[in-house]
Amino acid sequence: MARSERPPYFPLMVTIFAIFVVFLYAPIITIVILSFQGPEGGLTFPMRGVSMHWFVELFGPQSIGDIWGAFRRSFALGLMVMVCTVVISLMAGLAYRHRFIGATGLLYVAIASLIMPSVVVSLGIGAGFELAGIERNWYTSGLGAHLTWTMPFGLLIMFAVFNRFDPAFEEAARDQGASGWQTIRYVVIPIILPSLIGIALFGFTLSYDELARSSQAIGAVNTLPLELQAMQTNATTPVIYALGTLTTGLSFLVIFVTVAAAVIVRRRQDRHGSDAGKA
Amino acid sequence: MATVRKTPANVIAYLQAFPMAAIFFIFFILPICMVVVVSFFDYQTYDILIPDFVFFNYVDVFSSETTYRTYWATVRFCVITWAITLVLGFTIAHFLAFYLKTVPTQLVCFLICTIPFWTSNVIRMISWIPFLGRNGLINQALMSLGIVDAPQEWLLYSEFAVMLGYVHLYTLFMIVPIFNSMARIDKSLIEAAKDQGASSLQILTNVVIPLTKPGIAIGSIFVLAIVMGDFVTVSVLGGGQIPSIGKSIQTELSYLQFPPAAANAVVLLGITILMIVALIRIVDIRKEL
Structure with missing residues (x-):
């Protein structure tokens, strides 16, 4: 019996998975290494010395384009999209626990928005603003364009959360005399906090790296991916590798911080003997 | 009492759903309608949107031989990418779901596959250049091994590079939904099949694949829709020579030709809507979460 525990072709499958992981990560590791090229180095190997030259260049006054302006815009927009996605998805998720007219329609719209070719969305927003005579800007049309991409993820995560959510917690809170708002603030949100952190991660990173939907919606100035x-x-x-290394480093930092935050919250729930959020 | 309490709960639900509905309306539904409307507009060099009801934008789309070549190239990319990401994604999902016994290892391996999704796509495309370039790692390796005498030009800025980029970027869209479907398969079903003497191939074709169909459908829609509309990968890794629908729309837009771009987009949209309808027919997504 114990022997049948190990599925067939185990070594083969492990090898395939390992190759896939290398395939996923090798290119990015390569450009991280190459970004430390010596001043004489080029876009490919061999390394001609090791230096911080290209990072210094990046911060130099003669750097190409408006990289730092683009970075600031992308970062600010990422934060705005993150906050909006979390708040709006949470609200919509709560709405779906009741019946309301248009619930199915809204879900289909969200799914359609998720899989709609970005170039079409971007073109529509661009044409719409153009026709209405409203100037396109990253914090107006750009923000809206990004939300059409991040909110579906937020909504689907909320569905997954509330499908597994035990309403007994809220009933208990209500029986103790908690108001609707208190129930959400002190019962529902603490229980689903790890998932909300997950939505925040989607909101920030997907916006920070978004390119296709931004292209016609962002207006005169570029975000970082467009600049790249x-x-x-x-x-x-x-x-360009130095910039790639920096922005990927930032992405990894954001991912690490949010995953760590979600894990810490979950651990703390466990430690306090709470079975919150468990199926 | 029941009726008194029911009404506010309902009103609250509408208020809670309102922000999302409003944003989708303004930034998704209206823009899509805009695309359809604008596709019938006229345009001139200095007046880029002239309200009108003309069909020549569509006539231009369907009468140009380039259009058919572009659509054919894009559909071909779609089918090949779909086939590769499906096989690869299914294999990886299968590994994650059935070969890893403990939940923490499963979670860690799943995260390893997912993390790149949260980093920059453009950087991930650019990062293939030192591999595929004329003096890139692959050419260096091939030449030092004596397999070729001259650097291979077809590695970068080619269909091959674009395809590689697609597989690299979008296999995840297959892995996640397929893994999600597989994780729900009751392990006792597989045990039962084993007890009845089914071979591992039979278990795969008769138990796992049928139960994974919803995941396969969702992943397929994702990959097909992304590749159909892509213009970024094609520009970065295709080097300007590879045609795609998304790129021709983008090119028209760079000349501020909104109406012809919109006509092109409507055709693209038609294909996508067919896919959404097919998706809804095949699976009820809400049950899949």
Whole structure:
């Protein structure tokens, strides 16, 4: 019996998985290494010395385009999208626990928005603002365009959460005399906090890296991914790798912090003997 | 009492759903209607949107031989990418769901697959350049091994590079829904099949694959829809030579030709809607979560 525990072709499957992981990560590791090229180094190996030259270049006054402006915009927009996605998805998730007219329609719209080719959404927003005579800007049309991409993830995560949510907790709170708002604030939100952190992660990172939906919706100035794409077409030095290393580093930091926060919250729930959030 | 309490709960539900509905209305539904409306508009160099009801934008789309070549190229990309990501994604999901015994290892391996999704796609495309370039790692390896004498040009800025980019970026969209479906399969079903003497191939084809169909459908829709509308991967890794619908829309937009771009987008949209309808027919997504 114990022997049948190990599924067939185990070594083969492990090998395939390992190769896939290498396939996923090798390119990004390569450009991280290459971003430390010496001043004489080029876009490919061999490394001609090791230096911080290209990072210094990136911070230098002669750096190409408006990288730091683009970075600031992307970061600010990411935060705005993150907050909006969490709040709006939570509200919509709560709404779906009751019946309301248009519930199915809204779900289908969210799914349609998720799989709609981004170029179509972007074109529509661009044309709409153009026709209405409203200037396109990253914090108006850009924000809206990003939300059409992040909110479906938020809503689907909320569905997953509330499908497993035991209403007994709220009933108990109500029996103790808690108001509707108190129930949500002190019972529901603490229980689903790890998932809300997950939605925040989706909101920030998907916005921070968004390109396709931004293209026509962002207005005159670029966000970082647009700037990167523009840089890529005439990149001749590893300076683009240095920027790639920095922005990927930031993404990893955000992922690490949010995953760690979710784990810590869950641990604390466990430690306090709460069975909150468990199926 | 019951009726008195029911009404406020209902009103609250509408208020709670309102922000999301409003944003989708303004930034998704209206823009999609805009695309359809604008596709019938006229345009001139200095007046980019002239309200009208003309069909020549569509005539232009359907009468140009380039259109058919572009659509054919895009559909071909779609089918090949779909086939590769499906097989690869299914294999990886199968590994995650059935080969890893403890939940923590499963979670860690799943996270390893997911983390790149939260990093920049553009950077992930660019990061193939040192591999595939003329003096890239693959050419260096091939030449030092004596397999080829001259650097291979087809590795970068080619269909191959674009396809590689798609598989690299979008296999995850297969892994997640398929894994989700597999994780719900009752392990006792597989035990029962085993007890009845089913081989591992039979278990795969008669138990696992049928029960994984919803996940496969969702993943397929994702990959097909993304590749159909893609213009970023094609521009970054295709180097300007590879045609795609998304890119031709984008090119028209860069010349501020909104109406022809919109006509092109409507055709693209039609294909996507067919896919959504098919998806809804095949699976009820809410049950899948």
